[in-house]
Amino acid sequence: MSPQRVETDFSDEARPARRPGGRSAEVRRRVLDAVRAELVEHGYDALSMDAVADRSAVHRTTVYRRWRDVGGLLADVLAEAAGDEWRPSDTGSLDDDLIAVNREVYAALTGDSPITTALIAASFRSEQAADALRVFWADRYDRCAVIVRRAIERGEISARTDARRLLIAATAPLYHELVLLRTAAGVRLADHAARDAATAARAGAFEA
Amino acid sequence: MSPQRVETDFSDEARPARRPGGRSAEVRRRVLDAVRAELVEHGYDALSMDAVADRSAVHRTTVYRRWRDVGGLLADVLAEAAGDEWRPSDTGSLDDDLIAVNREVYAALTGDSPITTALIAASFRSEQAADALRVFWADRYDRCAVIVRRAIERGEISARTDARRLLIAATAPLYHELVLLRTAAGVRLADHAARDAATAARAGAFEA
Incomplete structure (x- = not known):
């Protein structure tokens, strides 16, 4: 199902x-x-x-x-x-768009109601939860692709930038540090990972 | 314990x-x-x-x-x-050192004997497994820091590069795609993530 x-x-x-x-x-x-x-x-x-x-x-x-x-x-x-209407913020720059997303991810993974972490844990026990989480994340990354399109339109990064690779690079360090490595990293982690990915994109990383 | x-x-x-x-x-x-x-x-x-x-x-x-x-x-x-004697390969370049590490991570996460994934799943159930996994990974990232030191000595990247941030950026996309998002990504993912992190480092990302 x-x-x-x-x-x-x-x-x-x-x-x-x-x-x-x-x-x-x-x-x-x-x-x-x-x-x-x-x-x-x-x-x-x-x-x-x-x-x-x-x-x-x-x-x-x-x-x-x-x-x-x-x-x-x-x-x-x-x-x-x-099924919500969530869309990423449009701040006018790649760095700040990614920082905004990462701060949301950080809050979701460290907040008082750790429902995201609980669902990730459940995904290792339930195939249905794993499938649903995959669909959920695929949709979220699709919605975030507009961040990359806007950066390309502004001339910040190459038109050949692979949106998914850039978005995964920006967000993956948060999941890795907070969910798998379980380090008590502060919110600076969110900003660092966002800026590092933006720097990489401007240097031509993520080109298809 | x-x-x-x-x-x-x-x-x-x-x-x-x-x-x-x-x-x-x-x-x-x-x-x-x-x-x-x-x-x-x-x-x-x-x-x-x-x-x-x-x-x-x-x-x-x-x-x-x-x-x-x-x-x-x-x-x-x-x-x-x-307790093993594992050390990262010394290939002579940052890109290839990171690619070598990432191919090992990729093999561990997709191989016939998915012990790494099984231990990650167990870490969501057992505090002791979570603690042991944290210690194991901290040690592995410490051992990989030599990759960054060598790249600095060769003049490939800034002496102010934060080794852990660079190593997490290189490896995190593999864990995110293969363990959490469960995408059937090929080994190109390992090479892409390694090269993207190296490109970012050369562009001055990860500077403390």
Whole structure:
């Protein structure tokens, strides 16, 4: 099951065009809030359909019918996150556009509610969570490609710059240091990685 | 317990100076081989003291006494890995030194025996595995710092280059693409990331 599939199933059932923000949307909101809270508080191991049903006060049969299993819940959390209107800031320079993205990534990986880290941990246990996370990130990197296009249009970097390679270079050090190496790096890490990638791009790195 | 602690405990018991490669070393080799095989075949969830004892044909009481729990086993696998004589290749250029390292990382993350990925997955479940992995990586990045020193001595890059930032920039895209994003990137990824980091360093990125 892909996150899109979950979205489709849910939309069919909820008929959002006829009942926008109705009971069905309310049920989804309560269930996904419960999934996020359980994940942050207790981790993937303790995540169960019954715990989510109890916490959300939604009937168990409804939770099982709509989301089927824990993988379905995680996939829908990511599908919901992917459905937002997020766009990267347009600051007028490559350095500052990348710094803005990296500060958001840094905040997501170090904040009080470490839902991103919890979902990454879950992706090592659940194929559905891994698939949904891959789809989520692919979409986010696609949305960020406009940063590279704008820098090319301004003449800051070569028109042959590979957008994905540049964006991965800018963001990967944050995931590596904070999620895998687990270093207690300050937010300077976000700015350094952004500026280093911008410097590399201006020097002709990332050219296809 | 840190991996060093495990090493020390074990060395005290085995008295390697008096019995090099003796029965105690043989027991450790068999047990750690069993841990790696179990981890690769069945993952962290199925890893148990009893499964390791059965597979290694080492008495359960010995396994419990020396390694105490699954976290102790994982920490010792990493402590053993950290105890090797690995040094990065000295190819004569920054680009090729980084490419050599990255091809090793790529092979470790995509090879037939995905022990590195299995240990990363385990680090999200076991604090001891996470600690041991952090120590292991810190040591590996320290050993790679000579790559940056040589490039500075050859006049390829600024003497103010931060070795760790450069090395993280070179390697992080591999971990991000292969472990977190799970893209099926070819080995070109290793070469690209190495060359992009070298280009950035020559352009003055990573300066402290």
